[in-house]
Amino acid sequence: MLTRASASRYRTLFISDIHLGTRGCQAEMLLDFLHHFEAERIYLIGDIFDGWRLRRGWHWPQAHNDVIEAILHKAHAGVQIIYIPGNHDEVARNYIGTHFGGIEVRLTDEHMAADKRRFLITHGDQFDIVVKNADWLAHLGDRAYKFVLGLNTTVNRIRRLWGGQYWSLSNWAKQQVKQAVNFIGEYESVLAEEARRSGYDGIICGHIHKAEMRDMDGVLYINTGDWVESCTAVVEDQCGQLHMIDWTSLTPRRQQEDKTRPTSSQVPPESVAARLAPAVANQDH
Template identity: 40%
Template sequence: MSQSHVDNKANFNPFSEAITANGRSLPPENIKQQFNALWLSDIHLGSVDCKAEFLLNLLTQTKAAQIYLVGDVIDIWALKRKVYWPKTHNLVLQKLLQLAKDGTQIKYIPGNHDEAFKSYTDFHLWGITMANEYIHECITGEKILMLHGDQFDSEVCVSRAYAKLGDHLYDVLLFLNRKLHQIRHACGFPYWSLASYVKLRVNKAQHAIEMYRDAVLRYAKTQQVQAVVCGHIHQPELSLHEDIIYANDGDWVENCTLIAETFSGQLQLLRWSDEASTTKVIKQFQLNVQPSSEFKQKVA
């Protein structure tokens, strides 16, 4: 297998590559952080924009009793266009499979880019349980609904033509983001997301984010839960809306973020810091305790 691609696209299977690869190539563990649960989504393994090396660093220094993969873990759309499967992508998948084998409870909720796995929901594959949705019970008793969020696209997109145009513009933005990262890395600067910076300053993008959040919250209110974790739109957020916590764990293409539940009952929005080689807390609040107004604000 080449470092950058695999020639036999028709028969390429990411899980087969990870299972048959030599496990000794995995980096050694150096546990620095421990959590009760982690939520990760929109990793996009198989995409040239995936920040697999950052995620691998996170997984090798973090231990969690439960890990929830909330969709778009493997970018089948990108792999159908061109098989891109470098060593770091394979190592991430190997690490997740090894964690499942060693006893970490891993639930995988497929999204739109890995929707082929939706036909395997309610099955146990490679030590990982597949589901369309799942409810996690926190240490403090709160129930958290998790779903990818692609089912709400029809409530967010103004039209199919507008959505298609948005996808093309986003691809251009990711290309520029990738090139800027290469330049900054060569100059010794840490990772910084141009894509996230631009998106937060486009009014139409902000409106779409608000519509998406509202759609997710409307559904969560029908499920008798205290919180909802989703992904899909690559916009990390932790906020409170009429006694329901909205948590978007972001992505590993632009933001390198995740949601975590600590053993002391805190829900945290974390971002991987390339410079510090560890996670940094963006927002947090104690479960079962009314968050202060500071934590009700949307993540910038």
Template identity: 40%
Template sequence: MKTKFKTIVISDVHLGTKGSKAKEVSRFLKQYECENLILNGDIIDGWQLKKSGTWKRRHTRFFNRVIKMIENSNTNVFYLRGNHDDFLEQILPLQIGKLSIQMDMIYESNGKKYFITHGDVFDSITTNLRWIAYIGDVGYTFLLWLNRVVNYYRFKRGLPYFSLSKYVKGKVKSAVSYIDQYEVELAKMAKVKGCDGIICGHIHKAEMREIDGIEYLNSGDWVETMSALAEDHDGNWQLIYYNEINFKSSEDHIISPFPSENSPQIYGPFREVSFSKRDDEDLDNPAIRL
């Protein structure tokens, strides 16, 4: 029996790149049912496809999974434009049946309003200095390549996965400062729009916290973090991490209310991580490649 949510939000899948975890996100979506699926930007990486990216069968399977959700579960799908799939601007807005492609949206649920946007529109570098953004993209792509090399040898030595890009983001002061400022500015934007919260992606940093009375929710990415936001029918949100899912269990997730600034942090119980082989019509076992 599938776990049923009201809404699932994923972002930054970057289909068309080597780093995209297309198989994993397809398997994730197969595990759940939801009334609303929000694809919050950078689902397709148009920047990389223009340069050296390659479209694989597993990337197409992701959209096959989304179509099945529409057909089998009557899911409403909202695809919001990101900076890497900015080619969508040429057709915005567009609605075909249960699929809507748009710039951003206001989502209302259980008496609360959330402004949902990819987040790049608040990034002055990406918006105003596109060539600098492209240079940054090249640097991040290099880090992901180097990360695959490092983790290949760590895997051979029996060592756990290590995120080089996350390490760099955490150590470089300017990166830490940028992320903090990004989160604060988005919270301000939600307040200006009269919303109770902001839901975004873009910076590949999954997060749920309260900023000046505004709920800040970031769905993370499907390049390294492999995370998504999920809302139950009572309006409670949680972050779900792919590596914490026990795919053999049909037990529903227990979702705790959104934490406030003063509420104690409770960690666990953690879900069992499943590494066992599974026959899946949509997926092959992921392989390590250089």
């Protein structure tokens, strides 16, 4: 595991949809990611914990505690952390404008990149008609989603027996269902239009668990993905360039490097994260 001094440093880190409190949460992978990447500012863009699921049954293993502790440690070390609640952790919206443990809670935010581009930061559920106008239907869909994630866990346990890397059954299914594809396209268009209407250069959101970074008629639409299906995040470098990081694709490469790395007395000064930098750059959309 990398030390704080050897981690790759970025200006800003954007993470959403961790869903702590659910069995589908990939907390261990997120912890690994957080140990490899440091930033001056971190945005937690909603659904960090899953209040919907926790109300139906308590599930909170040690790894989920470890994620919270890792985030609080960064806040205590001086990292600015801005928490924008989503629909699954909407109870935190009762605390908009407050601080706890060095974390500031905001409904939305404006992020100014190093290259002076302005981005609207929002979880995105405000633009989801199903969540906004049919809460009961959203909860019904959440139960079906939980079932698919249960299958996903079983599939990946079997894959690990043969040394296979993490694969998301739920994410694959989402790409095959025409209605889901249409909904995702509409969601992206609506959020891009909101950014355009408000005079922003782009929008950074979460909510639909579909990592994406693309230009939509002059507006940069960015969805950070999640830590249930895709295990993705977005980082801003010191020049203001934004990069999508797919940790599931980088992790096997890092683990292979760990196996071939010299013993501690022979470890070269450059970090694993630094050697992964070219691969991270290739994640640009």
